[in-house]
Amino acid sequence: MSANTPSLPMLATWQARTASISQPLRRVLGFVGAFALALILFSLVLLALGKDPIAAYQQIYQGALADDYGRSEVIVKMIPFILCALAVAIPAQVGLVNVGGEGQIYIGALFASVVALAFGDLPAPILIPLLVIAGMVGGGLWAGIAGVLKAYISLNETICSLLLSYIANLIVEYVIYGPLKDPGGSNWAYSARFSDNAILPMFGDTRISLGIVFALVAVGIYFWVLNYTRWGYKMRVIGGNAEAARRSGIQIKRYIIMTMIIGGALAGLAGMVEVTAIQERLRGGISNGYGYIGFLVAWIAQQRPIGIVVIAAILGIISVGGDWLQIGVNLPASTVNILMAFILFFILRNQGMQKKEA
């Protein structure tokens, strides 16, 4: 710890004491510490609202972890969280900040819905691969726009992908009020229900769909590519030092476009899973902020593959448990967003300090 870093005296002593502990252990301790601080601060917020924090945490536990249903719902949430985290993590390897997961989800969902509605008669073993492809093409195209603009005219991919999300949202709104509006759905703005062939198979009687397999396979491929292939190595070289990458003959533009497309394709896959497994039709608001939560997951996990799964599970628990706060402690479900923000804040602070130490 450098002497000129301003910090609390107590914290400084603690850090001095932990200085002798090994690096990986310190990372875990730091993570747990940051997490605990976030929980404490959230307790203060609850107290200020006149609620009992212990009861609230109990409620989160009860809702998300105490029974099989809660646990299965956590896994249901992990599917979009993991896929959207990968949508952020893959471009981040080459130094890009993709905040357009929302839009990529919507366009992926739209493409999948068009295929599901047009080819609903096809048998599931043919239709479902088609839906996967459609979702990925949609999301990949949408993110690819930002990638191409970044590569060829240096347009900032963060702003571009963010603004594209608004456009994507409006396109879906237009489609569900217009061309794809359910003819039999009186005045509701959604598409017709998909045929049964287009619905992803579920595990047992849970809502856990085949999507979890997609998500875990995607994480596995990400891990393998990143660490063991020349492709992943080149990505990390670009992210670590673009100038050295250029001088080593790596074609940076191609990687910018490709990582954006692949990231977007995975967010699009999340959108496809959402419409085919959960909603069973295209409607507005399907994403529920998954694009942004995926962003949190990727940054908290520092884009590490295992970390993404772990953090997706933690945020999944908070998110599922949060829905129960409304019933149990009479708080709006979105209150847990405050907790998520605290966690991100403390963990980023922790990562920043680790960087300074190094």
Next chain:
Amino acid sequence: MTDFLVLDGITKRFGNLVANDQISLRIQKQHVHALLGENGAGKSTLMKILYGVYKPDSGTIMLDGKVVNIHSPQASRAAGIGMVFQSFMLIPAFTVIENIALSLRDVGIVVDERKIEHDIREISDKYRFDIDPRAKVWQLPLGAQQKIEIIKLVMAGARLLIFDEPTSVLAPHEVEGLFDIFSRLRSDGYTIIFISHKLNEVLSCSNEITVLRGGRVVGSVARADATESILVSMIVGDKTADSRTYDRKPIAKGAAPVLEVRDLSAKDDRNRQALDSISFNILPGEILGIAGVSGNGQKELGEVIQGVRPALSGSIQLAGQEIIHASIAQILRTGVNCVPEDPLRQGAVPVMSVEENLALSDVSSAKERDWQRMNWATARSRASWFTEKFGLKMPRLNVAIEALSGGNVQRIVFARELSSPAKLLLAYYPTRGLDIHAAEIVRLALLDYRDQGAAILLISEDLDELFAIADRIMVMYHGRNVGERLPEQADVQQIGYLMTDGKYTPEQVVENVS
């Protein structure tokens, strides 16, 4: 005339390196005093001491008859010392007035722009700067920005003005203007220190010239007594070519050149002419050493050959293939390895481990496909190869390369680039910053690489090194090839003339004899 600045016994060490060794210097009031010396001679260190950036290990500084303690840039400014850096400290989006207001200590809460504007106009008129105080800085050419820096110093009450290579940013016609400003400032009582490597500039504007070499003062001469030949011998010293102890290998006569450059021109980062129709070639098994004061196109030459910088015109044939429009990857695949100028920034990924960095040179190899597994064993063997063959210890392989010293980073990048065969090796300053033992090993490795048949383009600031291991020396001046010499036939003085003046004529020899 009195001495305005007296330096006595200034010494500054950085670890084992003595950057300034017992420097004593007297600078008279109202003089333009030039400091000359090769890169690394200690000029910048000395000026940073004067400006309060470094604290000397020993020695005293007397300004205007009083001993001053310059412990910080603020103290330096308060003592009346002002410095014009090579890169200006200006905010492009601000006006001239706003930039100057920023540098003033007593502007108060409300900036009195009228007062500042009036002062700027007064100084600008007096020295014929022709600066519009309301212009935004980004709209002004570099020459005008330099004048703003001078106005800043004059308004801040500086009496001693230090110019660190001020002409490097100027067009030739602006240089004359700067020297006129020098003489007007001088007659108004200012004292000026002018740092340069360019002999003709020093001779045309200074009253007295001090030469530094290897961190020491070689001597000071009055302008009236100075000639180019005297200065050249002072700068390069009494080096002779016979300090070489390396074996030379005769080059196969009539072999086709590996690299053939014809009429190559290119621009630098500031869009000025960096390479001016340069032509040369390198044979297989030959080291071509490039001598030249830095900033004469050496950097751009290597970059154009690598494909990193576009060429304006000309041709580059590598092993008989035209590569002027080829991509970086194609050029690397044709057989070019490169030890870059700044290994950490241009040839390594700071956050990656040493092992991962050792793999960087095979990303452009055509043999392997992107989805294939990384070959970490081969990467690791690059470091052990170097250790085994040359007995130079390598740092641990699992630490992030950014945690290592510059010398270690350099070794690793060097070992990596020499561990695979190439037709052409570009080596920028391969021994810079290395200790004597490591530098020696690097030179032996270069010779070994040459003996295996590679052509080597060696860019170095160290003339001793070029004389020791180059098979041929080419001198670059203003982006041109101003002469090629065989080290055994040339002397250091000749090379020195070519480097600083771009020419070597018999008159200079006569002058030298007299």
